[in-house]
Amino acid sequence: MIELENVSYTYGGGELLSNVSLRLQPGSFHFLTGPSGAGKTTLLKLCYGALLSTSGRLSVFEQDVAQLDRDQMALLRRRVGVVHQDCRFLDHMTLAENVSMPLMVSGRSESALQDDLADLLTWVGLGTRLGAYPPELSGGERQRAALARAVILSPDVVLADEPTGNVDWEMSQRLLRLLVELNKMGKTVLIATHDLSLIRAAKSQVQARVLRISQRQVQLAGADL
Amino acid sequence: MSKWTIRNLLKRDARADRVVPPTGYTAHLTLFVSGAMAFLAVFALALALASGRLADRWATELAGAATLRINAPADQLAAQTEAALTVLTQTPGVASARALTAEEQAALLSPWFGSDLPLDTLPVPQLIEIVEGEPGLDTTGLRLRLGAEVPGAVLDDHTRWREPLVDAAMSLRRLGWVAILLIGGATAAMITLAANASLAANAQIIEVLRLVGARDGFIARAFVRRFTYRAFFGAVVGVLLGMTGVLLLPEASDEGGFLTGLGFQGIGWLLPVLIPLLGAAVAFLATWAAASRKLKELS
Numbered sequence: 001m002i003e004l005e006n007v008s009y010t011y012g013g014g015e016l017l018s019n020v021s022l023r024l025q026p027g028s029f030h031f032l033t034g035p036s037g038a039g040k041t042t043l044l045k046l047c048y049g050a051l052l053s054t055s056g057r058l059s060v061f062e063q064d065v066a067q068l069d070r071d072q073m074a075l076l077r078r079r080v081g082v083v084h085q086d087c088r089f090l091d092h093m094t095l096a097e098n099v100s101m102p103l104m105v106s107g108r109s110e111s112a113l114q115d116d117l118a119d120l121l122t123w124v125g126l127g128t129r130l131g132a133y134p135p136e137l138s139g140g141e142r143q144r145a146a147l148a149r150a151v152i153l154s155p156d157v158v159l160a161d162e163p164t165g166n167v168d169w170e171m172s173q174r175l176l177r178l179l180v181e182l183n184k185m186g187k188t189v190l191i192a193t194h195d196l197s198l199i200r201a202a203k204s205q206v207q208a209r210v211l212r213i214s215q216r217q218v219q220l221a222g223a224d225l
Numbered sequence: 226m227s228k229w230t231i232r233n234l235l236k237r238d239a240r241a242d243r244v245v246p247p248t249g250y251t252a253h254l255t256l257f258v259s260g261a262m263a264f265l266a267v268f269a270l271a272l273a274l275a276s277g278r279l280a281d282r283w284a285t286e287l288a289g290a291a292t293l294r295i296n297a298p299a300d301q302l303a304a305q306t307e308a309a310l311t312v313l314t315q316t317p318g319v320a321s322a323r324a325l326t327a328e329e330q331a332a333l334l335s336p337w338f339g340s341d342l343p344l345d346t347l348p349v350p351q352l353i354e355i356v357e358g359e360p361g362l363d364t365t366g367l368r369l370r371l372g373a374e375v376p377g378a379v380l381d382d383h384t385r386w387r388e389p390l391v392d393a394a395m396s397l398r399r400l401g402w403v404a405i406l407l408i409g410g411a412t413a414a415m416i417t418l419a420a421n422a423s424l425a426a427n428a429q430i431i432e433v434l435r436l437v438g439a440r441d442g443f444i445a446r447a448f449v450r451r452f453t454y455r456a457f458f459g460a461v462v463g464v465l466l467g468m469t470g471v472l473l474l475p476e477a478s479d480e481g482g483f484l485t486g487l488g489f490q491g492i493g494w495l496l497p498v499l500i501p502l503l504g505a506a507v508a509f510l511a512t513w514a515a516a517s518r519k520l521k522e523l524s
Contacts, residue, residue, distance in 0.1 A: 050436070070520075071440050078438035088433050092246050104241065105439035149437065 001026045001157060001188050002047055007056035009042055016042050018216040019056065024190060026156070029183045029206050031199050032192040033221065034213035040192035041085070043213065044159050047190070048080045049073045061156070078106055081150030083160035087142045089134035096121070096130040099149045106153060116152060124148045124178060140171035147178055157188045164198055172198055180205045245430060245447045251423040255452055258415040259459030259508065260466075263500050266408045267467025270496060273401025275487045280394030283387065290383065291362065293322075293353040297377035306351045309375045313355060316367055320358025324351060350377075412456070412504060413511040420452055420515040424523075431523055445516035449509060456508030460501035468497055 002024040009017040016039045024030060032040050045051040046058055049065050058065045060076055068076060089098045096117055103113045121127050124144040129137065137145065143163055150158055160179065164172030176198060183189045183206055193199070202208050210221035293313070297305045306324055313322035325333075330352060331344050355362070364382050371378040424431070434444050471488050489496070 048436075071442075074435065074438050074440040077436065082436060084436075088436060090244065090430055090433060093243060097243060101244070101434070102437040104244075105434060105437055105443050153438070 001061065002190075003057075003059050004046070004053075005057045007046065007053045007058050009039075009046060009051065010054045011042075015216055017046075017053075017213075017218075020216075020218045022211070022218055024157070024188055026188055027183070027186050028188055029180070029202075029208040030190045031202070031208055031210045032190060032213065032218075033194060033196065033199065033210060036194060038213040039216065040194075040213055041161055043218070044082070044161050044190070044192050047157075047159055048077055048082050074105075078102065078153050079155050079157065081153065081155040081158045083143070083146045083150045083158070083163045085162040085165050087134070087146040089142070089145070091134050093133075094130065095126065095132045095134065095137065095145055098134065099145055099152060102149060102153045120148045120152055121145075125174075139166040140168070140174070143167055143171070143175055144178070147175065151182060151187075155187070157190070158182055160189070160191045162193055162195075163191060164193065164195055169197075173201060176202055177205070241443065241447050242451065244434065245423075245427055245451065251419040251426075252451075252455060254419045255416060255455040255508070256459040256462075258419070259412060259456040259504050260463035262408045262412045262415075263460035263463025263504055264467040264470075265463075266405055266500050267464055267471060267497050269401050269404035269408060270500070271471050271487055271489060273398050273405065274489060274493050274496070276394050276397035276401060278490070280391050280398060283394060284391050288383075288387065289357045291355040291357065291364070292381045292383070293355060293371070294379045294381065295351040295353070295375065295377050296379065297350075299348065301377070302351055305375050305377050306353065309353055309371065309378050312367075312370055312374055313353070316362070316370070318358060318360055318362040320356045322353055322355045324353050409503065409507055413507045416452060416456060416508045416511040417515045420448060420512040421519060423448060423452075424516060424519040428523060431520070441517070441520045444520060445513065448516050449512045452512040453505050453509045457501050457505035460504035464497050464500050468494075 002022075004020050004022040006019045006021055007017060008015060008019055020043070032043060034040055042051060046053055046065075047060065049060075049068065052066055061079060063072070063076065065073075065076070090101075093101075099121065100113050100117045103116065108116075117130075118127065121130060124147060126141060126144055126148065129141060129145075132141075134142065134145075143166065147158075147160070147163065150160075158179065163175050163179070167175065172195070179189050179191065180202065191198075199208070199210055211218050212221040293309055295302060295305050295309060310322055310324065313319050327344055330349060331340075331342060333352075334342055334344070334349075362382070364380060368380050371380060431444055474488055
């Protein structure tokens with residue numbers, strides 16, 4: 001599904017990732033951990049084409065990301081849902097409009113949009129906050145809304161960059177449960193986090209593998225949780 | 226760009242339009258520029274059309290006429306006039322020839338000498354008005370014959386002063402059209418600047434749209450549609466103001482000459498309607514080009 005073969009990424013003369021090889025199987029659940037600045041976000045960005053590797057081959061859904069034009073890249077991103085650490089909402093649009101944006105850009109009809117949106121927001125516990133604007137939402141609500149936006153097109157892969165970085169323990173557990181549910185629906189999930197307690201908490205819920213970025217390389221952190 | 230793409234670009238999509246905030250100075254700039262340019266275009270169009278009419282009128286009115294002037298002593302004037310008329314009636318290409326009356330000659334001189342000019346006391350030459358017919362006047366042959374039979378006759382076929390006048394009117398018409406082209410170019414340049422500014426100001430929105438899978442066409446549409454409609458509505462206001470200005474100009478009169486004829490006539494009143502459509506087309510192309518370029522830069 002996502003495969004990296006000797007992928008390196010260099011920025012500003014320094015190598016952030018060096019000869020990384022990795023394979024995410026369909027339906028798998030991975031944590032990507034490591035200290036701040038280790039390259040977790042960079043690796044995620046490479047996986048959804050926001051950055052292009054400087055060497056090596058990265059393929060998503062058996063397509064070489066480096067060979068895709070801008071339109072093909074847009075189609076690929078509809079199959080990869082991303083939860084950003086800073087959520088990336090448009091503040092002049094309501095929660096409903098922000099979450100439904102992937103539906104809108106993919107040209108879905110208004111009625112399909114309304115049905116999917118209501119179901120999804122109820123699932124993440126935001127069914128009553130449709131008309132709220134992003135600055136009016138709490139950190140937890142924003143993260144759940146970001147998750148809803150990431151999965152509204154029912155993507156095959158969900159990438160989450162520090163999804164629990166700005167929320168309390170209870171909320172991080174709630175978000176984790178949602179991500180585990182997605183995995184049980186057959187989605188491939190990759191969560192970048194430096195929060196080891198989150199990884200430990202996932203142990204009882206899902207068969208997950210933990211990858212660690214250290215010295216520009218990705219290694220398996222240990223036995224499966 | 227296919228017809229489908231253009232229709233799709235212009236089709237209103239309220240949800241997509243919400244993505245790009247409709248506020249900002251670029252909105253006012255586009256409206257003002259397109260309005261001002263349309264206002265100027267109305268006057269340039271009026272100038273071009275009026276000059277064209279003038280050139281056509283001068284060319285037509287003067288081309289079919291000539292004047293024969295008899296400069297002779299007073300006691301020979303009547304005889305030479307009679308001889309000239311005889312020659313003219315026998316000349317092919319002369320439809321009619323008529324000696325002007327004393328009152329008509331006085332009327333011609335009155336703008337310079339006043340209406341109380343004692344014409345009978347002055348050695349004023351006799352003028353004969355010639356109207357040209359088929360197969361056209363052979364001025365060289367006529368001059369030779371008049372030289373032999375009417376020594377005081379001078380033929381003026383108006384070429385000497387008709388051509389510079391027609392050239393001047395044609396130049397004015399060209400200037401009018403050049404002004405319209407420049408106005409179109411300036412509008413395109415200003416709208417390109419405004420679109421670039423808007424795209425740069427909304428770079429974060431573009432980034433978010435890309436992250437959720439928006440194609441360049443979708444992003445460009447949000448900008449192209451907005452700028453096209455703004456340019457159109459600005460131009461409509463500009464044209465209405467310009468046409469009001471033209472309507473308020475004095476009506477065409479012989480006394481006023483060219484300046485009072487600077488307006489539209491007949492079907493010409495419909496031509497300014499095209500200005501908002503052309504303005505919208507210019508805005509469409511300028512914004513599409515700017516958006517395509519900027520989206521490539523931002524990728």
